[in-house]
Amino acid sequence: MTDLERLRHSSAHVLATAILRIWPEAQFAAGPPVEGGFYYDVELRHRITPEDFPRIEAEMKAETKANHVFERVEVTRDEAIALAKEGRLAALGARPEPSKFKLDIVERIPEGETITLYRNGDFTDLCAGPHVMRTGNIGAFRLTHVASAYYKGDERNPQLQRIYGTAFKNKTQMDEHFAMLEEAKKRDHRKLGAEMGLFAMDPEYVGPGLPLWLPKGTAIVEELEKLAKETEFAAGYVRVRTPHLAREKMYQTSGHLPYYAESMFPAMELEDDGGARASSPHSEASSLGTSSEPEGRMPSEAGWKPALPIADRYYLKAMNCPHHHRIFAAEPHSYRDLPLRLAEYGCCYRYEQSGELFGLMRVRSLNMNDAHIYCTEEQFADEFRAVNEMYLKYFSIFGLGKYQMRFSTHDPEKLGQKFVDEPELWKKTEDMVRRVLVESGIHFVEVPNEAAFYGPKIDVQVWSAIGREFTIATNQVDFAVPRKFGLVYRDRDNVEKTPLCIHRAPLGTHERFIGFLIEHYAGNFPLWLAPEQxxxxxxxxxxxxxxxxxxxxxxxxxxxxxxxxxxxxxxxxxxxxxxxxxxxxxxxxxxxxxxxxxxxxxxxxxxxxxxxxxxxxxxxxxxxxxxxxxx
RNA sequence: GCCGGCAUAGCACAGUGGUAGUGCAACGGUUUUGUAAACCGUAGGUCGUCGGUUCGAAUCCGACUGCCGGCUCCA
The missing domain is CATH 3.40.50.800 (Anticodon-binding domain)
Known part of the structure; x- marks a missing residue:
């Protein structure tokens, strides 16, 4: 923990102290330092709003002024549980209700681990620490906003109020921080995108999360495509083009249905006679509020029903892989054809939950810088390495320095559920990927349980101007889906074998990548990308x-x-x-x-x-x- | 999807019960210029939608939709 994080974590304790002075019944969950500040999750009947901030901040001020020592106390598990039951954890004293979240947390601490409490004045909290010496060491603090968060981040758990604040050693540093945030807001791609006429959202006519690329934004789109085409051509890729939809069988075979169904637009259903009908019955509800019946349709009390059974279902594609797999399947392949690198700027549609949509960064129609590389096991390392090198080349073109390579692996306990049940292949491919990363000297962090269902992957994480984290590029191994589609090549020994597949999208999607570039350049694009050069x-x-x-x-x-x-x-x-x-x-x-x-x-x-x-x-x-x- | 907030002209905002205003942009004219904003005028909104309260609603209440801050999720 850095000095600043320690200070902010201590600030969270001071925040809790202040809230308890006003609302003694408040139940606290977790209060860690975060990028740019700290928060504390609290369950409280009273809805805390920014209007409450001055009152809370005044109590916080009193606590820092009192300059209490942060005192560390080691306790046994039984002692901690007893205190929690008396409501004395994250509290100023004994209370009628137990400190329920703290109790839950204590009970989950593994046997044998030291349990510590921290005290400042009357306030006692279950906490691993560390803290600053005294509450007065917190030189400057401010509450910033209040949001909501599920307990332990699980949407089945109750929602708590998350009070955010920030703290610094002194007021000068805090003022600088807020000045910087003001600057960052000016770079927000949603603001710049509108000001510069790059893209528009039209939720009423087109739909939420479906951006329209205006002429100036399209100029950037096309420059990126040009760059990708040149780069990929030089790297031996071939280009293909595929439709935006496919039959249900496609996604049943790939395994995306039913697991991925929630993220896909609902199916388009065709009747037996070949006529299309709306897939959702409530689309019949009159949106115009008129009393007249739609012409040529018989109204019915139970709603309109199809006269004929559903003969076929089509889905808008949420990913390009299955289409590319069918391109592979369209022709017989010899080992001499491999590696086969199929590239396409494919337009996909994902029905992201409404609350997840965010400017260009998270949308429902995506143009993906996609390619699928079909190769043999022997070719894998070279291909994977070449993809990583392509990333780095792109990043240097864009002067992109602040990113993190994240290697996502599977969780052996979730084989057969979240991950395809192929323990040997998981181990083998993860080892291959790790080796390539280490040999290439690429710095990365390894994150278990984050892989795709069909194999391990590398994601490149970046941060938007206002601090949100996004995956900007991805490089994934797929050892499962080609087999499901029966993809084979004839090897040297005249035996049919299934190729490995690498999914890669170094430029992510146009939407997110350009959203990111707008903020990265603050709208001041280099000449080659500038909409008006x-x-x-x-x-x-x-x-x-x-x-x-x-x-x-x-x-x-x-x-x-x-x-x-x-x-x-x-x-x-x-x-x-x-x-x-x-x-x-x-x-x-x-x-x-x-x-x-x-x-x-x-x-x-x-x-x-x-x-x-x-x-x-x-x-x-x-x-x-x-x-x-x-x- | 969940919790909270917000919704007035293309954009930024004012207007807290008596039927809408400012700046920038747009359009018309005047000005004829050397590196970040010359002047005058014109036009533009059934105040997100639907419903309720009221003699009267941008304003109060409710529902819906959308957006924003988060959570969850993700390229």
Whole structure:
């Protein structure tokens, strides 16, 4: 635990002390330090709102001012249980009700482990520590928000009120922290995306979680696809294209149904005569509130019923793998064909729970930078390594430094439930992956029980501007599903064998990756990605200047540079301000001086005027920077 | 899906019982300019939806939908 985490953990105790002074019956669960602060989970009849914060903070202040010592006390299990039953844990003294969450926690502490309490003034808590010496060591604190959380993070457990706060050694550091949060809010991709006209959400007509890519956002989408296509072509991938839906049999075979069904849009059902009907009966309810019956349909009290039995069901695809597997199955394969690397920017649909949707980071329609590599066991290590190297190459292009590689493995106790029951294959593939990671010198953390149901995986975790964690890229091993689809290749020894499959998506989905890039660059995209790469700005609307500007505009557009032109008669300062606000990467300012000299005055977004250059030199520089994808 | 909050013009916000306002953006005009915002004018909202209370509702109450903060979950 770092010094700051220790301080914040102590702050949580001070928070609990303060809440108990106001509401002595409060029941506390867990109060750890977290990124950016701390929280304490509390069960309390009174709904704590930000209006209560001043009152609670005043009590906290009193506690830090009292400068109580944090006293560590070792107790036996029986003593701890007895105290909990008397309601004295996470409490100021004995209470009529037991400290039920603390009791539950004590009972789960393994035999033989030391049990400790911490006291500050009247407050006693079950706690492993450590803490700062005295409550007065907490120099500055503030409560920030209140949310709700399930006890132990399990949605079957009761929901507690989670009071968040933050604390620092002194007020200066706390002020800096809040200033930084303000800055971070400005980078929020939802805000920038709207301001810059990159994407739009239209929950009423299109639906929640179904982003519309506006022209400027689409420019970024297409640049990323171009990068992926070039990179994958060079790495020996071949491109395929598949439909957005498939029959039920596809997902029964893959094993996604019924386990994954909740995350899929409901099936489209076809009647026996081939006519489609809505799959959900409540879609019949009149949404217009009119009393007229839908034409051509017989109303019925029990709701509209299909006249014919369901002949077929189709699902929007939630993943591309099964389609790619069927592409593999479409032709016979020899070991000479392997590795076969099928790539596609596949559009998938996932019915994420409404509360999970979050801007572009979590959506219901996803364009995935997907590929499936079918290979032999001998080829696996090289292929897996090459995929990891591709990740690193991408990250260097985007100047992405802060990420974490997470190696997710299975939990042997959940074989046959969460994970396919193939203990030998799990061990073998996990060993292979671990070896590749170690040999490549890639730093990673290993997380059990997080694998896909069909094999181990590596996820790359990043953090959004406002601190949420996301998986931005994934690299997964699949030793199970190819067999379910009966995929085989004929080996050297003339025996049919099942290939291993690597699922990989180094650029994740367009939605999440671009959402992340917006925040990463704070909207100030490098030239090659910038939605508006160049804007030509004339000083005044003199026709001679306009002609010169139009010629440059034509020349840039002929080279597929996203260029706009501002010929208006607004004052030059206003035109510059417009372009800067729009985060246009390069501004070419043209006045009479430039026209006469055959120059353009180059101004870079955020960097200001960099001076006049000969027209040809300036344009060649722009083309080269784009071609080389320079920062 | 769960807990809590919020919903007024394209955007940012004001308006707490007497039938809607400001700034920016948009549009029309004036201004003719050297690197972050010139001036004048015009237009734009059945105040998320449905229902209730009231002589009267943006305002009070309820339901629904959506969004936001979290939880759960995930590319």
């Amino acid at each position: 160049v804007r030509i700005i004339t000083i005044g609307d003199d026709p001679a200047l306009a002609d010169y500007a139009k010629a440059i505009h034509r020349e840039l557009r002929a080279s597929e540079v996203r260029t706009d032109i501002d010929l208006s008669n607004d004052p030059i300062k206003a035109k510059i301000a417009d372009a800067e606000t729009a985060k246009v990467h390069t501004m070419l300012v043209i006045g009479h001086r430039d026209l006469e000299a055959g120059n353009v005055s180059v101004r870079l977004h955020g960097k200001g005027n960099v001076g006049a250059k000969p027209r040809a030199e300036a344009l060649a520089g722009i083309l080269a920077a784009i071609r080389e994808r320079r920062g």
